[in-house]
Amino acid sequence: MSDFRPINFDVKLAFRDENQDQIKLQPLCFAFHRFSIKWLELIYDDAPLLTDTQLKPEGNINFVNLGSLKSIRRLLALHYAILLRMFYDPYRLLSPFPMTVLMQAHIRQSVAYRKKQDLLCDPGSETISIAAFIYVFYKVTKRSVLDNIPGPASTSFLLEPSGLTEFSWQETYGDVVKFKASFGINRFLISDPKALQHILQTSGYRWIKFRERREFSRLTTGKGLLWADEDAHKRQRKVMLPGFGTPEAKNFLPLFLSCAASMSQRWSNIISSEKDQSHVFNIPEWTSRATLDAIGQAAFDYNFGATDDHENELGKVYQNMMINAFGSPSKVALVMLELLQFLPVSLMEFFNDNNPSRRTAVTQKASKVANGVAKELVSTKSEALLEGKGKKDIMSLLVKANAGENPKGQLSEDELISQMRVLILAGHETTSNTLSWLLYELVRNPELQRKLRAEIRATEKVASLRGESELNIQDLEGMPLLGATIRETLRFHPVALHLFRTAKEDDVLPLSTPITTTNGEVLTEIPMPKGSRVVLSIPAYNRNKKIFGEDAHVFNPYRWLEADHVKKGSVSLGPFANLATFSGGIRSCIGWRFAVIELQAFAVELLSNFEFSAASKTEKIRREAALVMVPTIEGEVENGAQLPLKVTFAPKGEE
Numbered sequence: 001m002s003d004f005r006p007i008n009f010d011v012k013l014a015f016r017d018e019n020q021d022q023i024k025l026q027p028l029c030f031a032f033h034r035f036s037i038k039w040l041e042l043i044y045d046d047a048p049l050l051t052d053t054q055l056k057p058e059g060n061i062n063f064v065n066l067g068s069l070k071s072i073r074r075l076l077a078l079h080y081a082i083l084l085r086m087f088y089d090p091y092r093l094l095s096p097f098p099m100t101v102l103m104q105a106h107i108r109q110s111v112a113y114r115k116k117q118d119l120l121c122d123p124g125s126e127t128i129s130i131a132a133f134i135y136v137f138y139k140v141t142k143r144s145v146l147d148n149i150p151g152p153a154s155t156s157f158l159l160e161p162s163g164l165t166e167f168s169w170q171e172t173y174g175d176v177v178k179f180k181a182s183f184g185i186n187r188f189l190i191s192d193p194k195a196l197q198h199i200l201q202t203s204g205y206r207w208i209k210f211r212e213r214r215e216f217s218r219l220t221t222g223k224g225l226l227w228a229d230e231d232a233h234k235r236q237r238k239v240m241l242p243g244f245g246t247p248e249a250k251n252f253l254p255l256f257l258s259c260a261a262s263m264s265q266r267w268s269n270i271i272s273s274e275k276d277q278s279h280v281f282n283i284p285e286w287t288s289r290a291t292l293d294a295i296g297q298a299a300f301d302y303n304f305g306a307t308d309d310h311e312n313e314l315g316k317v318y319q320n321m322m323i324n325a326f327g328s329p330s331k332v333a334l335v336m337l338e339l340l341q342f343l344p345v346s347l348m349e350f351f352n353d354n355n356p357s358r359r360t361a362v363t364q365k366a367s368k369v370a371n372g373v374a375k376e377l378v379s380t381k382s383e384a385l386l387e388g389k390g391k392k393d394i395m396s397l398l399v400k401a402n403a404g405e406n407p408k409g410q411l412s413e414d415e416l417i418s419q420m421r422v423l424i425l426a427g428h429e430t431t432s433n434t435l436s437w438l439l440y441e442l443v444r445n446p447e448l449q450r451k452l453r454a455e456i457r458a459t460e461k462v463a464s465l466r467g468e469s470e471l472n473i474q475d476l477e478g479m480p481l482l483g484a485t486i487r488e489t490l491r492f493h494p495v496a497l498h499l500f501r502t503a504k505e506d507d508v509l510p511l512s513t514p515i516t517t518t519n520g521e522v523l524t525e526i527p528m529p530k531g532s533r534v535v536l537s538i539p540a541y542n543r544n545k546k547i548f549g550e551d552a553h554v555f556n557p558y559r560w561l562e563a564d565h566v567k568k569g570s571v572s573l574g575p576f577a578n579l580a581t582f583s584g585g586i587r588s589c590i591g592w593r594f595a596v597i598e599l600q601a602f603a604v605e606l607l608s609n610f611e612f613s614a615a616s617k618t619e620k621i622r623r624e625a626a627l628v629m630v631p632t633i634e635g636e637v638e639n640g641a642q643l644p645l646k647v648t649f650a651p652k653g654e655e
Contacts, residue, residue, distance in 0.1 A: 145517065145521070145523070145526070145527065146178065146186060146188075146526070146527075146529075146532075147178075147186070148517035148518045148519050149176060149177075149178040149188070149515065149517060149523075149526070150173040150178065150516075151169070151177045151178035151179045152169065152172075152177075152179055154179075154180035154184065166189055166191070166539060167539070167540065167543065167553070169540075170191055170537075170540045174513065174515050175190065175192035175195070175512070175513060175515075175540070175544065176188060176190055176191075176192055176195065176511070176515055176526065177189040177190075181338065182334070182335060182338035183338065185533070187533050187535060188532070188533075188535070189534075189535050189540070190509075190534050190535065190536050190537065191536075191537045191541045191544055192509075192511050192513060193512045193547065193570060193571045193573060194509075194510045194512040194571055195509040195510065195511055195512075195526070196536055196541060196573060196584070197571045197572070197584070197585075198509055198510055199501055199509070199534070199536065200499075200536070200573070200585040200586075200587065200588075201584055201585035202585075203507060204585075204586060205229065205233070205504070205586070206503065206505055206507055207501040207502065207504065207507070207534075208229050208501065208502055208504050209229055209501065209502070210341065210500040210501070210502055210533065211340070211341055211345065211348070211502075212337060212338075212341045213500045214227050214229065215340060215345075215348055215352060216326075216627065219352060219360070219363040220321075220322075220325070220363055220421070220627070221421040221422045221425055222367065222371070222414070222417065222418030222421050222422075223414065223415065223418050224236065224415065224418030224419045224421060224422040225237060225240060225418075225422050225590075226422050226425075226426070227418070233586070234586075236411060236419070237590065238405075238409065239398065239401050239402050239409070239410070239411050240398055240401075240419060240590060241590060242400075242401045243394040243397035243401065244394070244590045244593065244594070246593060248392075248394075248397070249593035249594045250597065252298045252594065252597065252598075253472070253473055253476070253601060254470065255294065255297055255298055256294055256597060256598045256601035256602070257470055257604075257605065259290050259291075259293050259294040259297070259307070259602075260601050260602045260604075260605035262290065262293070262307045262308070263287075263289070263290040263307050263602075263605075263606075264605050264606065264609050264610075266286075266307060266308070267279070267609075267610065267647060268609070268649075271647065277649060279646075279647055280644050280645065280646050281644070281645060281647050282641075282642055282643065282644055283435075283436045283439055283440075283643040283644075283645050284432060284433065284630070284631060284641035284643050285641070286307075287431075287432040287433075287435045287602070288306075288318075288320075288428065288429070288641070289306035289307045289315075289319075290306070290432075291427070291428040291431045291598065291602075292304050292306045292315055292424075292428040292432075293306050293307050294427075294428070294431075294598060295423060295424060295427035295428045295431075296315075296424075297393070298393060298394060298427075298594070299393060299394040299395055299420070299423045299424070299427060300377055300393055300394070301391055301395075301396070302373075313369050314369050314370060317365050317366040317369045317370070318366060318425075318428070318429075320640040320641060321362055321366050321425075321429075322425075322429055322626045322628055322630065323626040323630050323632070323637070323641055324359070324362045324640065325359050325360075325362040325363050326625075326626040326627045327624050327625075327626035327630065327632075327637055328624065328626075328637045333359075366421075367421070370417075370424065371417055371421075373420075374416075374417040374420035375413070375417055377395060377420065378395075378399065378417060378420075381395055381396050381399045382399055382403075384396070385399055385403060394423065395420060398416070398419060402416065423591075426589070427591060427594070427595075429495075429628055430495040430496075430595065430628060431595050431598050433493075433495050433628055433629060433630055433641075434493065434495055434599060435599060435602055435603070436631050436641075436643050437489055437492075437493035437629075437631065438485065438486070438489040438493075438599070438603060439606070439612050439643075439645060440621065440645070441488075441489060441493075441555050442485075442607075442612055443612050443613055443614050443618065443645055444555075445555070446613070448485070448557065449607070449611070449612065452481055452482060452485060452603075452607055453607050453611075453650060455481050455482060456479065456482065456603075456604050456607055456608050457608060459471060459475050459478065459479055460604075460608060462475075476597070476600045476601070476604070480561060481557065481561070482600065482604070483600075484557040484558065484559075484560035484561050485603075486596065486600060486603065487557070487560045487576075487577045487579070488555060488557040488560060489599075490577070490579055490581045491542045491543075491577070491579050491581065492542070492555050493629065494539055494542055494579075494580070494629065495581070496538060496581070496583075496627075496628060497537070497539055497625055497629060498535050498536060498537060499538070499583060500533070500534075500536075501533070501536060502532070502534075503530050503531060503532040504530065505530050506527070506528070506529055506530050507527075507532075508525050508526065508528065509525060509528055510524070510525050511523065511524055511525055511526065512571065513546065536580075538580045538581060541573070542579055542580055542581065546570075547570045560577075574588065575588045575589070575592050576592050576596065582595075608650065609649065609650055610647050610648065610649060610650050611647070611648050611651065612645050612646070612647055613648070614645070614646065615644040615645055615646045617633050617642075617644050618643075618645060620633050620634040620635075621633065621634075621642075621643060622634050624637055624641075
């Protein structure tokens with residue numbers, strides 16, 4: 001089976017360029033038609049594309065003699081296209097999206113695919129139509145081994161199961177689960193270690209990102225590393241890697257400790273002003289500020305001033321950006337997301353760039369502000385490099401590495417700007433949320449919090465005896481309980497939940513654990529046709545009992561202090577602690593070392609100075625998926641990320 005490629009009927013979509021008098025024509029593959037053909041599974045390599053159409057200069061479409069269409073697929077597609085063109089207006093297809101009057105007029109005027117349709121039939125066309133019906137019936141009813149993979153029954157044709165309840169699915173059906181996505185299309189939730197390893201590592205770029213998910217990346221970070229795939233990803237990653245080595249990450253420890261100390265000082269001032277020497281802080285708000293300052297200085301030598309409440313437009317647009325743009329989508333929004341996969345990329349981008357919705361406005365504003373600052377920084381750092389004054393921040397290293405590449409391997413200015421947006425988002429949003437979840441778990445485990453504080457203070461005492469006021473990287477790595485707690489937080493609360501992949505070609509997924517199909521067949525591997533769509537579950541892998549033991553659903557840092565904390569024979573997956581949290585293989589997070597060191601630095605500073613306990617709404621904390629996992633209060637998602645904790649000065653005697 002092919003990759004669900006569109007059938008191009010040479011329909012033209014005209015976008016008027018406001019700066020020119022001419023009208024630019026681009027091929028439009030009808031979105032609803034693509035969905036329908038895909039749903040009917042009529043996309044097979046043995047059928048050539050429909051070519052017997054003509055677009056007349058005046059915009060008319062003339063369909064030629066149907067009897068000349070040797071391919072049944074051609075005939076069926078042609079019949080179907082005629083029905084669609086008679087009964088479906090492209091504007092109606094797009095109407096669920098919010099549009100301005102100008103956009104409505106623009107689409108109505110620019111989508112001009114016919115003034116008339118001529119259909120010439122010969123006596124043989126009816127016979128071919130009957131054959132086409134039989135062929136379709138056979139293809140639709142023909143079953144494959146994929147149909148027999150266990151999974152939940154479909155509850156809705158338009159919507160996939162809410163929330164992808166992967167833990168219960170994993171418990172009931174195993175590490176490979178078939179479920180019905182929107183429009184009744186098969187999709188597979190995968191947490192099997194060997195299958196994940198194959199997709200993320202062994203197969204290289206044979207499994208690529210969903211097109212609509214790449215569009216999310218474009219909206220939030222531009223066409224940078226999170227958006228790129230295949231050759232573009234290879235080129236961008238090669239240029240960026242020199243700034244993310246182990247020495248570079250360790251060199252930033254003093255900076256991370258300084259940013260943590262700044263937040264600690266602000267908290268101390270606030271707590272000291274309270275009569276009872278305590279204060280309820282919204283943890284994500286403060287960790288987001290502090291980690292934004294940290295990534296600003298480490299990545300760009302740029303001062304956001306977020307911790308000190310400085311007025312900085314770039315810092316402000318990134319506050320709660322993810323939850324405001326992607327949190328709690330409506331059912332209509334979810335359906336629209338699924339429809340995006342059937343749109344041409346150019347139309348998808350056009351639509352999102354001109355969508356006046358509140359959510360889109362959030363990413364558009366962040367994009368505009370970030371692009372302006374990034375352009376100035378790229379220019380400044382390029383000039384400094386030419387003058388031999390380049391610094392050691394990541395962006396300077398990136399500009400230097402880019403200048404050393406051959407012209408074909410270099411990043412464009414737009415790509416360099418996009419990398420800055422990648423670093424801001426990935427470098428502060430993920431670390432901020434992980435730190436929030438770490439403190440949340442310590443509130444739920446006060447004895448663990450006490451032991452951690454004792455370990456940290458004992459290490460600080462040793463450093464003080466050798467005449468050093470700050471801990472070094474060896475000190476951090478020498479605290480086993482701190483390391484175990486950070487590993488367990490990353491395991492139990494991965495910031496990213498799912499990775500979405502499409503098979504670029506036919507493939508076979510190996511399995512760690514054989515599965516038994518609904519008809520009793522035992523599979524040790526699964527054939528995946530080209531175009532198959534899978535959802536890789538990071539939480540389900542991270543809580544896989546076959547890897548992390550029977551208590552995998554319990555937050556237990558002490559597991560990492562045991563020799564066999566990861567079951568023997570487990571495959572190697574992620575770059576850190578065999579977790580899927582930082583993905584794996586060619587698309588693994590290049591900044592994972594920075595994230596771990598930054599988490600260590602902030603944990604040391606905060607736990608050494610403060611004690612954390614529950615506030616009035618702490619028991620109402622829930623996880624909100626907004627591309628990243630954000631803590632919120634039940635019933636108050638509209639208020640953004642929230643994790644209220646009571647903070648007091650830590651007792652002095654805990655050593």
